[in-house]
Amino acid sequence: MGAQTADGTASRRAGPRGFAPGRSPNAARPACAARAVFVAAVSGLVAGAPAHAATARGAPASTSEVARVATLPNDPMDPIADARDANAGPLSGALVVTRDLENLRRIYVDGVGLKMTGPLALTPAQREAQRRLWQMPEGLGWQTWMLTRPATPDAIRVLVIVPDVDTPVMRRSHDREETGPYALGFPMRDVRAVDPRITALGFRRTLPAVNEYPLQRRDGTEYPVIEASYEIADNTRLVLMQRGGGMKPTGSIDPATGLGGPGYSSLVVDDAAAMERFFTEVLDYERRTRREWTVFSPRFRYVTLHAKGATTGNLGLVEYDPADRKPSTGVAPRPPNRGLAGWTFPVRRLDETLRRAAEQGATRLAGPMQVDDPRFGRVRIATLLAPNGLLVEVFEAPAR
Numbered sequence: 001m002g003a004q005t006a007d008g009t010a011s012r013r014a015g016p017r018g019f020a021p022g023r024s025p026n027a028a029r030p031a032c033a034a035r036a037v038f039v040a041a042v043s044g045l046v047a048g049a050p051a052h053a054a055t056a057r058g059a060p061a062s063t064s065e066v067a068r069v070a071t072l073p074n075d076p077m078d079p080i081a082d083a084r085d086a087n088a089g090p091l092s093g094a095l096v097v098t099r100d101l102e103n104l105r106r107i108y109v110d111g112v113g114l115k116m117t118g119p120l121a122l123t124p125a126q127r128e129a130q131r132r133l134w135q136m137p138e139g140l141g142w143q144t145w146m147l148t149r150p151a152t153p154d155a156i157r158v159l160v161i162v163p164d165v166d167t168p169v170m171r172r173s174h175d176r177e178e179t180g181p182y183a184l185g186f187p188m189r190d191v192r193a194v195d196p197r198i199t200a201l202g203f204r205r206t207l208p209a210v211n212e213y214p215l216q217r218r219d220g221t222e223y224p225v226i227e228a229s230y231e232i233a234d235n236t237r238l239v240l241m242q243r244g245g246g247m248k249p250t251g252s253i254d255p256a257t258g259l260g261g262p263g264y265s266s267l268v269v270d271d272a273a274a275m276e277r278f279f280t281e282v283l284d285y286e287r288r289t290r291r292e293w294t295v296f297s298p299r300f301r302y303v304t305l306h307a308k309g310a311t312t313g314n315l316g317l318v319e320y321d322p323a324d325r326k327p328s329t330g331v332a333p334r335p336p337n338r339g340l341a342g343w344t345f346p347v348r349r350l351d352e353t354l355r356r357a358a359e360q361g362a363t364r365l366a367g368p369m370q371v372d373d374p375r376f377g378r379v380r381i382a383t384l385l386a387p388n389g390l391l392v393e394v395f396e397a398p399a400r
Contacts, residue, residue, distance in 0.1 A: 072218055073218070074217045074218050074219050075217060075218075075247060075248065076215075076216075076217065076218055076288055076289045077247075077248070077250060077288060077289070077304070077306075077311075077314075078248075078288075078311070079286075079306070079308065079309045079310065079311065080286055080288060080308075081286050081308045081309075082308070082309075083307075083308040083309020083310075086284055086307060086308035086309055086348075087283070087284045087347050087348050087349050087352060087353060088283040088284050088285065088307050088345050088346065088347045088348075088353070088394075089307050089310065089313070089345065089346040089347070090154070090306070090307040090310035090312055090313025090314070090345075091156055091264070091265060091307075091313035091314065091315060091343055091344070091345060092156060092157060092313060092344055092345060092346050092375075092376070093156060093157045093158070093159065093342075093343070093344025093345075093375050093376070093393065094156050094157075094158045094159070094184060094262070094265055094340065094342065094343060094344065095134075095158075095159050095161060095334075095335060095340075095341040095342030095343075095344070095391065095393075096158055096159070096160050096161070096184075096236075096339070096340055096341060097160075097161045097162075097163065097167065097234075097335050097336060097337060097338045097339060097341045098160060098161075098162060098233050098234055098338055098339075099162065099163065099166055099167075099338065100233040100234070101145065101160065101162050103232060103233035104147075104160060104232070104233055106201050106202075106203075107198070107201065107203055107230065107232050107233075107238055108147050108158075108238075109147075110197075110201055111194075111197060111198045111201055111203065111230075111238070112186050112194070112198075112238070112240075112259055112261070113149070113254075113257055113259040114147045114148065114149055114158075115147070115148050115149065115150060116145055116146070116147055116160075117145065117146045117147075117148070118143065118144060118145030118146060118160070119143040119144065119145060119162075120143075120144045120145065120146060120374050122144065122374070123372075125371075125372075126371065126372055126374075129369060129371040130144075132366045132367075132369070133365070133366045133367060133369075133371075133381065133382075133383045133393065134161075134334065134335040134336070134342075134365075134383070134391065135334075135335075135365055135366065135383075136335060136336055137336065140163060140164065140165070140167075140336055141163070141164040142161050142162060142163045142164060142336070143161075143162045143164075144159055144160065144161055144162070144374065145159075145160040145162065146158070146159055146160070146374055146375060147159075147160060149254065149259070149260070149261070151254040151256065151257075152251070152252040152253070152254055152260055152261075153252075154251065154252050154312050154313070155251065155252065155260065155261055155262055155263065155312075156184070156261070156262040156263065156264075156265065156313060157344075157375040157376070158184070158262065159374070159375060161335055161336070161341070163336050163338075167336045167337055167338055168329070168331040168337045168338065169234050169235060169329070169331065169337070169338045169339060170234070170235075170328075170329060170331045170332075170333050170337050170338065170339035170340075170341075171234070171235035171236065171328075171329065171339055172235065172329050173235055173326070174206070174231045174235050174236075174237065175326055176206075176268065176300075176318070177268070177298065177300075177320055177324060177325055177326040178268060178325075178326040178327075178328065179268050179269065179270055179325055179326070179327060179328040179388075180267070180268055180328045180329070180333060180339070181236065181267050181268075181333045181339050181340035181341070181390065182236065182237060182266045182267055182268050182316075182318065182340070183229065183236060183237040183238060183239045183265065183266050183340070184236075184238060184239070184261070184262040184264075184265050184340070185238075185239040185240075185241055185250070185261060185262060185263060185264040185265065185266065185316070186238065186239065186240050186241065186251075186259070186260060186261030186262055186263060187241055187242070187243075187249035187250045187251040187252075187253055187260040187261050187263045187312075188240045188241065188242050188249075188253065188258065188259060188260060188261075189242065189249075189253050189258035189259075189260075190242065190258055191210055191226045191227065191228055191240045191241070191242040192210050192226065193258070194240055194258075194259070195210050195228050195240070198228075198230055198238075198240075199230075203230040203231065203232060203238075204230065204231045205228055205229070205230055206229045206230065206231060206237070207228070207229075210226060210227070210228045211226070211227050211228065212224055212225070212226045212227075213225055213227070215291075222245075223243065223244055223245030223246070223247050224243075224244035224245055225241065225242070225243055225244070226241070226242040226244065227239065227240065227241050227242070228240045234338045234339045235339065236339050236340055239266075248311065249263070250263045250264055250311075250312060250314065251263025251264070251311075251312035251313070252312065263312045263313065263314075264304075264312070264313065264314045264315070264316060265315060265316065265340065265343060266315070266316030266317070266318060267315075267316070267317060267318065267333075267340075267388065267390065268318045268319075268320070269317055269318065269319055269388050270319070270322075270325065270388070271319070271387065271388070272301060272303050272317040272318075272319040274387040274388075275317050275386060275387055275388060276303060276305060276317065277360070277387075278360060278362065278386050278387050279305050279315060279386075280305070281356060281359075281360050282353060282356045282357045282360055282362060282384070283307070283345060283347070283353065283394075284307075284308065285305045285306060285307055285308070285315070286305070286306055286307075286308055287303060287304070287305055288304050288305070288306050288314075289302075289303070289304045290302070290303045290304075298320055298321065298324035299320075299321075299324075300318055300319060300320045300324075301318070301319045301320075302316060302317070302318055303316070303317040303319075304316055304317075305317070307345075315343070332389045333388065333389050333390045333391070334385070334389065334390060334391035335391065341390075341391060342390065342391035342392065342393060343386075343390065343391075343392055343393070344375070344392075344393040344394075344395065345392070345393070345394050345395075346376070346394075346395055346396070346397065347394050347395065347396055348396065349396070350368055350380055350381075350382065350394060350395070350396035351368075353382075353394050354368065354382055354384075354394075357384050362384050362385060362386075362387075363384065363385040364382060364383070364384055365382075365383040365384065365385060365391070366382065366383050367380075367381055367382025367383055368380050368381065368382040368396075369381060369382070373395065376395060376397065377397070378397075378398065379395040379396060379397050379398075380395065380396045380398075381393060381394065381395040381396075382394055382395075
C-alpha cells in the first residue's frame with residue numbers, strides 16, 4: 001500500500017504532464033504466500049457493473065461481464081474513460097505537516113532523491129492565503145518547504161509545513177490497520193537496489209525483507225510487484241514500488257537515477273464507498289481496480305482511483321472490516337495537525353467542481369481565491385473536506 005513530487009520555480013509553472021487548460025489530462029505479503037484477489041475485472045469498474053466477492057482468482061463472471069471486461073485495457077492501471085472532457089487532472093500536490101524536518105529530509109532527499117527547497121520566502125498575502133485555505137489558527141506560525149523531483153515534472157509536489165509549536169499527530173502508530181492518512185508512494189526501477197540506502201539511513205522496513213507478490217492483469221495472467229515500505233516521521237510511511245513483467249511504472253522514473261515519484265498516495269479509511277463517491281462525483285475520477293487482499297491477517301480491500309486519462313497521481317483507499325480496524329486518534333487529517341494533511345488537484349473548471357461538491361454535501365473551507373502558489377504559480381484555488389475530513393485543494397490555472 002502506499003504513495004509523492006516535481007519541479008516548480010517560475011511564476012507560471014507547467015501543470016501535471018498531460019493536463020493543462022484546453023487539453024486532456026493525461027501491501028503486500030511474503031512472496032511465498034501472497035495473492036491479491038483481483039475483483040476489479042468483474043465488479044463494477046464500468047458504471048452499473050455489480051460488485052461481487054471473489055475467490056483467489058476472481059469470481060465466476062457472466063457472459064455480459066466477460067464481454068465488458070474484454071473492452072477494458074489489459075493493464076488494470078491503464079486509463080479506461082475518454083479524457084477529452086475530464087475536468088480534473090491527477091493528484092499533483094500533497095501537504096505534509098511535521099515537527100521533524102530532519103527525518104523527512106533524510107528519507108525524501110537522501111533516501112529517494114527529492115530536492116528540498118526552503119524555508120520558502122512567502123509574502124504576507126501568500127501567508128494569509130495559506131492561513132485561510134488551511135484554516136490555520138490565529139497566532140500559530142509556520143515555515144514551509146517544498147519537495148520536488150525536477151527530472152520528472154509529473155511527480156507529486158509536496159509542501160512540507162513546519163509549525164512553530166507542537167500540534168496533534170493524526171496517527172498514534174505505524175500500524176496499517178489504524179484509520180488515517182497513510183503514505184506517499186514512489187515508482188522505482190529497482191526497489192532492491194534502493195532498499196539498502198534507506199535502511200542504512202536508519203529507517204525501519206515494515207517487513208523483514210523486500211516483498212514480492214503477484215497481481216493479475218485483466219486476462220488473468222500474472223505479473224510481479226516488488227514493494228517495500230518504511231516507517232517515517234509522524235507515524236506515516238513511505239512506499240517503494242516496482243512493477244515487473246513488462247508493466248509500466250505507476251509514474252515517471254528519472255532514467256539517470258532509476259528513482260521516481262512520488263506517484264501516488266494512500267489513506268486507510270472507514271468508508272471507502274463514500275470516499276469513492278466524493279472523488280468520482282466531485283472530481284470526475286474513475287475507479288480502475290478494487291482488490292481484496294486475503295492473505296494478510298486481517299484482510300483488507302484496496303481501491304485505486306485515477307483522473308481520466310492519467311497514468312500517474314492515483315489515489316489508494318484501504319478499508320478493513322469494522323472488527324479488524326484500529327480506531328483513529330480522532331485528530332482531523334488536515335493542517336495544522338501532523339502527518340499527511342492534504343491532497344491537491346488541478347481542475348479545468350473550478351466553479352463546476354465547487355458546484356458538484358455542494359451537490360454532494362461536501363464542506364467548503366475557503367475560496368475560491370487568487371493566490372501565488374509556490375508549487376503551481378498563479379492559480380485560483382479553493383479548499384474542501386473529503387468525507388474522512390482530509391483537506392482537499394482544487395485549483396484552476398489560467399488558460400495559456
